[in-house]
Amino acid sequence: MNKILFYGGGNIAQAIISGLLSAGFNKKLISFVDRNDSNRSKLSELGIKERNLKDKIDLVILCVKPKDISLALKEISSGFNNPKVLSLVAGVSSRKYLTAVHNIKLIRGMPNTSSEFRMGITALLNINASKKLYKDTKTLFKLVGITLDLKSENQINDFTGLIGSGPAYFFYILKSYEKLLLKMADGDESLVKSIMANLMNGVGESVKGKESLDELISAVASKKGTTEAGINSMKSEKITVSFNRSLKAAMKRAKEIADES
Numbered sequence: 001m002n003k004i005l006f007y008g009g010g011n012i013a014q015a016i017i018s019g020l021l022s023a024g025f026n027k028k029l030i031s032f033v034d035r036n037d038s039n040r041s042k043l044s045e046l047g048i049k050e051r052n053l054k055d056k057i058d059l060v061i062l063c064v065k066p067k068d069i070s071l072a073l074k075e076i077s078s079g080f081n082n083p084k085v086l087s088l089v090a091g092v093s094s095r096k097y098l099t100a101v102h103n104i105k106l107i108r109g110m111p112n113t114s115s116e117f118r119m120g121i122t123a124l125l126n127i128n129a130s131k132k133l134y135k136d137t138k139t140l141f142k143l144v145g146i147t148l149d150l151k152s153e154n155q156i157n158d159f160t161g162l163i164g165s166g167p168a169y170f171f172y173i174l175k176s177y178e179k180l181l182l183k184m185a186d187g188d189e190s191l192v193k194s195i196m197a198n199l200m201n202g203v204g205e206s207v208k209g210k211e212s213l214d215e216l217i218s219a220v221a222s223k224k225g226t227t228e229a230g231i232n233s234m235k236s237e238k239i240t241v242s243f244n245r246s247l248k249a250a251m252k253r254a255k256e257i258a259d260e261s
């Protein structure tokens, strides 16, 4: 991939750009378009330049909110010839892009903010791009984490609810830990953050191993011990049932947004 342009330089663009830079991707090959002063200055602090109209762009990475898609497509339509676009926008189906932009070559993608630490998970779906463009896009996103090939737009909606939103579910769960740990650590926020990070990182390393999740639980729990008490309470509260319901609600919402667009 030569030159890439982020159209919309907010949260997800900044996460991906930070990940690319720490992977050694040349910042001179990245540029952006954004109307928000705060995001523009964050990107310029990272050393990323605004779009130079003379540059030939190999891939436009579209990162605006779904509500801003119509204007962005209008601008892309008038500002680029035969644009090659990777859209990271949730819930806007390919029909809209193909209708709005003449000769667009489109890939849809769904990343998450862990790309910032090169621990991202990006699902990709080739709509009508060449095999080469798809392969190059995949190679680019492998620099910031793992990639997954999807086969249909419905799968993108499910992936949005599960993984795009995924980090937020764990941040939410960690709020319970934070509250209890702060008391134990005399309000030392930085220590509590480190404890939570080690807890999550350790869990992450464990799930990569060959043991199943049940085996990992058994390795921590002992008969009539504290873990068993905690897990039994989770079982009687039907935590997995309600967590499953929450994941389904997010997947359902992603589909509704897609249907509305």
Ligand SMILES: NC(=O)c1ccc[n+]([C@@H]2O[C@H](COP(=O)([O-])OP(=O)(O)OC[C@H]3O[C@@H](n4cnc5c(N)ncnc54)[C@H](OP(=O)(O)O)[C@@H]3O)[C@@H](O)[C@H]2O)c1
Binding pocket: 007, 008, 009, 010, 011, 012, 013, 033, 034, 035, 036, 039, 062, 063, 064, 065, 066, 068, 071, 072, 075, 088, 089, 090, 091, 110, 111, 112, 113, 164, 165
């Ligand atoms: N954040 C995530 O974790 C995540 C994960 C997966 C996918 N996504 C997808 O990524 C997209 C962006 O999300 P985000 O959280 O990065 O949003 P964001 O932080 O609001 O960033 C979007 C940026 O694009 C700018 N913008 C919008 N329309 C523009 C236009 N026509 N010309 C120039 N700049 C424009 C916005 O400016 P204003 O602030 O002035 O509107 C804002 O600076 C969404 O569609 C979302 O579904 C996000």
